[in-house]
Amino acid sequence: MTKDDLAKPDATGLRERHATAFMPNYGVPPVALVRGEGAYVWDEAGTRYLDLIAGIAVSSLGHGHPALVEAVSRQVATLAHTSNLFVNEPEVLLAERLLGLLGAPAKVFLANSGTEANECALKLVLKHGRAGGRGYVVAAENGFHGRTLGALSLTGKASIRDQFGPFPLDVRFVPYGDADALKQAVTGECSGVFLEPTQGEAGVVPPPDGYMAAAREICDATGALLVLDEIQSAIGRTGHWFAHQHDGIVPDVLTLAKGLGGGMPIGACVGFGDAGTLFAKGDHGSTFGGNPVSSAAALAVLGTIDRDGLLAHVRSAGERLAGGVAGLRHPLIAGVRGRGLWLAAVLTAPVAAQVQEAAQRAGFLVNAVQPDAVRLAPPLIVTEDQIDTFLAALPAILSEVAS
Template identity: 85%
Template sequence: MSQVSPSATPGHAGGDLLDAGAASLTERFEAAFMPNYGVPPAVLVRGEGCHVWDADGRRYLDLIAGIAVSSLGHGHPALVRAVSEQAAALAHSSNLFINEPEVLLAERLLGLLKVPGRVFLANSGTEANEAALKLAVKHARATGRKYYVAAENGFHGRTLGALSLTGKAAIRDQFGPFPLDVRFVPYGDADALKQAVTGDCAAVFLEPTQGEAGVVPPPDGYFTAARQICDATGALLVLDEIQSAIGRTGHWFAHQHDGIVPDVLTLAKGLGGGLPIGACVGFGQAGTLFAKGDHGSTFGGNPVSAAAALAVLGTIERDGLLAHVRELGDRLAEGIASLDHPLLSGVRGRGLWRAIVLTGDHAAQIQAAAQRAGFLVNAVQPDAIRLAPPLVITEEQVDAFLGALPAILSEVAG
């Protein structure tokens, strides 16, 4: 896979950032921004392939890819070319006019899904979930349904609508009460789901794997059961694939592992390869619930973001990256599972979306130790490290991390 040279990387426009240095930029960040993110641990100025560099010139192997966003890594020629050419041709049109890239993208997504449907394009995952929720509300009002079901520890976004579906009390409760009646059930418990979903339930919102909970996959048969429960009661099955889609698990969409079709599907993150984009896809009647004026977005369907998404999808297909993700994901998981270390409990996930499961709450220390060793990982939970590298990661890069992991763990244990 070809890579651009550092001199051709757009990050080189940040030469002044290199001169400023990480310490100065960190202080300026803290002074200028609201404190909702705290202070991030590094200032990144450029990337090439699966590596990024910070403002002090240190290089890191990027094993988080902007939270499963940078599907093709950094500076991939196909993405750079698509964005550059589209920005020069037409950077914005709004929803008052049609642009060709948005139409091509909607058609491409439906072609990959192989099911008739309709697409709404947004700017982010939480906006895609807001669109899905509004579809569910329309379904509820048309059918007299009263409540919604979601999973404990699920994450669907931070806007008030999406947050109402998010089953994490620490980030949800302080912003309640919410206008919708959402009932939470244990993730992966089909019996609990069946008891919760009645003829009064408008929709069930689930992630095919719970990402922010620590890359927690469902038990076998759970989504087949969820589909059957929704079919029996008339509730919509809404699948949040913000993190899990676009090849991340080795299929185009994670629900394809289970051979089911949802009523509504939401996408974002890896779809744009680094450009902001989200999508809500409705199948069957769910695709035509919106009437003119029911929903909208000024930037949704932006031609530059749509061109980027088309480049991502085209490159994944052309370069055989789905098979590559399955192969490299297995290599990564098997390498972690083979390690015998007192801090290591196991590994879970699919494809190039894995969690290193720890025996205690050591994740933050391990993230810091990994960064010192030249690897960027994510302490997604106190006892779990999330790995979501670019889909173009190589065997040598996977092996480099596996070779360094024992010493990283031992540094923390020591």
Template identity: 75%
Template sequence: MTGATGTGAELSARFEAAFMPNYGVPPVVLTRGEGCRVWDADGREYLDLISGIAVSSLGHAHPALTAAVSEQVAKIAHTSNLFINEPEVLLAERLLGLLGAPGRVFFANSGAEANECAYKLARKYGKANGRGYFVAAENGFHGRTLGALSLTGKPSIRDQFGPFPVEVRFVPFGDADALKSAVTEECAAVFLEPAQGEAGVVPAPDGYLRAAREICDGTGALLVVDEIQSAIGRTGHWFAHQREGVVPDILTLAKGLGGGLPIGACVAFGEVATVFAKGDHGSTFGGNPVACAAALAVLDTIEREGLLENARSAGARLAEGIASVDHPLLAGVRGTGLWLAAVFTADRAVEVQAAAQRAGFLVNAVQPDAIRLAPPLIINAAEITSFVATFPAILSEVQP
């Protein structure tokens, strides 16, 4: 039966009965949103401080996004890769303009698919140049498809699905000396994040990406920068790598690009941009005109409403507010812009997430000792103040 509704408890039970158990049963059934606020099936209101894992850049039901999607779906909703649609061309050109470097774009539907494209590009480049292995960072996360998972340095989710199709050598994140030792002229590519989101929003040391660029230049390996979470204004820059003044050989994007619509992008520069030949890769839904129209609306709105600056100023306000909290459970805060983690002195993140939910705030227990905060880029000072003012009571509810 379609169109049926129910209470949160009823929908949770139906979810558990209908879905594979890989997610467990999420704790909240969301039914609508407006701005930075969402409502559950029982009518309870929350301040959304995770925005669908750094996806809903413009918050919920933003007029620009709603209009762009509605207008495009009324024109044509799907073309496949057999035909060209204007929004995909406009979006590819816009991304290359924001990146400020000549390149080529491939559109997919998710971050894992964007990284799968990068993986295949680097694999073909490596085979053509006698390079056989990859280097990635411990605790890094690049996705759950088999290629992307092979680059993911989290044994708990990786090991049970091996063996993998290519050798990957893992090095400690942020250790330039270890990276230099691991990358030789037989290395095809290095995959890195500017900050490790799934590890708990762990930023790389200043200069790390520049060092990686120099190491790759010195050996001929490709530098692949995974900005699935960090791009499209999340750190206060269009792309986090721009803060380091580097240009990767391959860049991957997703999440915030579509503002809630599924889209991923792989952008390649220099000679690697034309490594693929016709038929080497593809996606039926990649470059979907509705998703591309949404992404164009996101980029236009970020620019028009000054949301890069808001990410910087609001992020600083949120970080400073958390840091000012004096509580024995709070160890500190880390991150940049509106991509932060509150770090605890004990493994109580799950309990903090639950207490925050009861207080009307949605956060993410990304690690046992850290919650991730990635609110919409439109969040305002009053909304930040409401969370910071309530945070001590949330912690006190958890702390024994």
């Protein structure tokens, strides 16, 4: 194989080649993507799609954004990896930037992914609990925190959890949004509470008014740590830097990933106050955590969101998208859930998979996150014209499914 072969790989038959080479846990994804620009992606046949998934709320700046390309290219040519045995400047700058955005005394651990950020948070909770004789953790039904065994033990989704149990942790699940159930479950023997400010994989389900504040009060009263999983909801996705800022609270532990790297793998666990100093030297680690290239990418994402006023854009674009879907008055549309550019079109029938397929045929990538809910999480740079193009096409997409 020559250098030219490596530069221009053969993209033909990628789905068939995937089926041959990969484990079957994903099945075979329906589209093989080969290129992206802005909010658009192209498949191997040259078909263009408006990307309304953004890699599951990851590609904050869309595809090929100049700021991200420049930051990653510069850093990989300067210093690509150090491990945790040495300090690199991008990781320090990133930690400082996150703390500045959060505006509260805290400390950061950088990892490679969301599930690893949640593993870090879980270890903090366990160390806190064992120091105080606390023995169990509370999480929410239908919550999703990852697929590694520790994070999976916190995930309240039986279909992906049960076949890998029993788990060594005592995790007690309560209905999401039920403050009374949460109060009954959290006692002085509880180590910590894991919640999403909006449940993502459950179908983009926001909390009822006052629920997050009640969770904060319950944890304050009992001494349990409040852990907020913002793997999907942070970094401008809901129109604030962090979704918990909608509720005016500060968690004890915060986990981040997805949109932080704009497409590069990164995760972060932030411990506030005493939670930030629970670990002693050697308690936790990551060879690739704080990687300078991923950290440089995250700095580019944060800088671009700030410089280009994308938080305000997310709020206005999200209102346009949500209002447009809700205003269709189509018999398949029951309503819209979510905030900013993190929404679910709620359906009157369990046909989300068919809607996803019909949208793909029409040139739009959406996600059937639940049987009756279609997730819409476009890049934060999606334009109003692009949103209007989707809204104009949606009635025919829905009618194709309904017929």
